[in-house]
Amino acid sequence: MCCSVGFARSLGLALLPLSLCSILVNLLLLFPMGDTTYVQQDRLASYIWLFGGLAGGGLLMLIPAVVFITLGKCRCCWNESLTMCGSVLAAVIGLMGAVYCFIISGFTLLQGPQCFTSYGWSYPFADQKGRYLFQPETWSRCLQPLGIVEWNVTLLFVLLCVAVLEFIICLLQLGNGVVNAICRPCCYKQEYSLNA
Structure with a gap:
């Protein structure tokens, strides 16, 4: 059990650090090149406002990070099993946060940025389904x-x-x-029967 808690x-x-990195990157997306005028004028890609990195990969990910770090504070056998069950729930929350961050980031990447072109403010790459990523010569639009x-x-x-x-x-x-929540009670019963 000590090994699984240490793990x-x-x-x-x-x-x-990954969750803090995600928060920082999402904040940087809000301020292109450190300029605040585009966020004030609502000239950012629409998916950026769904805060995939800030909410999903950042704040939501702090829950499993804190739960995992604080595991094993109680030394009671049955509490260890319950604690591992709690870590499973925290892991599920983390999985949802990671999936949300990935999906929103992917959609934002496919949509491309909102920018000023020769035709005015638009999404010049929105209809390309991500092909613009492999055509850097078109980025000057x-x-x-x-x-x-x-x-x-x-x-x-x-x-x-x-x-x-x-x-x-x-x-x-x-x-x-999951393995420790299921196996720990069984191990405890075997230890108890051997000691008896």
């Missing part, structure tokens, strides 16, 4: 904000990678918690 804690410690395509693509790819890592970590703890 869960290490997973929680890995989740913590966005005249303002300067470098918005590169900015969005880079940050959204970071969010996608963070979401995948968070998903894997929560999935590992889900498996760890």
